[in-house]
Amino acid sequence: MLITSATIYPEELKKNLIDRGAGAYVSFEGWIRDQNDGQEVLRLEYEVYEPVAVAEGKKVIAGAMQKFPLLHVNCVHRSGLLEIGDCAVWVGVTSAHRDEAFSACRYIIDQVKVRLPIWKKEHYVAGHSDWVNCERCATHDHQHPQASVS
Amino acid sequence: MLITSATIYPEELKKNLIDRGAGAYVSFEGWIRDQNDGQEVLRLEYEVYEPVAVAEGKKVIAGAMQKFPLLHVNCVHRSGLLEIGDCAVWVGVTSAHRDEAFSACRYIIDQVKVRLPIWKKEHYVAGHSDWVNCERCATHDHQHPQASVS
């Protein structure tokens, strides 16, 4: 599991999954789309809390290796500013047969999306921006009250 | 759908599936394993009847495009002699969301394996060779009777 602010090169990452016993390689790439929920997206900003994201990602991968008879697995997730078409996340799996490679790849991306502390802010063509999944926690006209906690 | 005797380069093929509306890219690669059914494999030979394989492959892809909301799809299958680790088949799918990309990629490789006129002969380390899936149709000590059909 790796979090990186640099471009993801799946073909390079795939090399680490090569195995003479591998009959199947399944990969997933999440790309930045030009729209979401009917709004035109200009670019995307990923915020990642890396220490916990890496630890959770490793747990997801370990869980997949336990559930399915896999040979090699890896997952890389971007942080920072991404443009339309950029690869935000890559998951690669090799195994002897295709059934477990498909199942595990799907399992990993599903888990990564709900378990890792990663947030994306969509910047729209129309000018505003929003944290995805979080309609009620980031108001556009929010204020910054001074801490008055006791 | 393409049948080729040349090396498959998935990263090049992926470029044709790029789309600003694509949020998901799922790919499958079938690699030559070093063993099958407990026998050590030395290399593999694919025989493809290209006219029908291409036509059937196109039908499989058209079927997938009808079943799932996809953006782009392609499939390339090797013919000829392949070594351990070589990529024998590649399927790539892009779509807005990951669910249909996974389902379609799986659907396509499953259909390709059972519908296209492609056969593989495994050459074993032990010296003999066998057509896969065809225990009862290719005997090792077969004879070649002269045609006496009327």
Next chain:
Amino acid sequence: MKKNITVRYFAGFREHAGVSEEEVSLAVSNAGDVFERLKHRHGSEEPLGHCKVAVNDEMADWDAVVNDGDTVLLFPPVAGG
């Protein structure tokens, strides 16, 4: 009435027949008949359902009618991927 048919053998069938293609003259009505009548050529003991057939480069069912001048392609069990 006999029909002149071009038969093509693939993979294990071709190896058994020792030729990839031959002209035959057979009294047959459908593709399944061709398969059965040419068992001594393709050598298959597989049930019909495991094999496939194409007539004139179109995938066909085993009960597809075969006409004089047709090309019948006999496919052993496939194993792509």
Next chain:
Amino acid sequence: MKKNITVRYFAGFREHAGVSEEEVSLAVSNAGDVFERLKHRHGSEEPLGHCKVAVNDEMADWDAVVNDGDTVLLFPPVAGG
């Protein structure tokens, strides 16, 4: 009894609070208490179940005990991938 806690805010929570981290002194027993007591800071109207929490860089349940000196990380609904 009040506990000295370091709180870290992420994404929308950080933007609402205007700081990514602050020291607070709260009479709380678990992580859920911290979330509720700091609503005016992170501004979330999301139910607890939509958000996540880590204590000292370990993912935790909302009923995880928070001790004096702990760091509590408040995570808005995640959206990786």
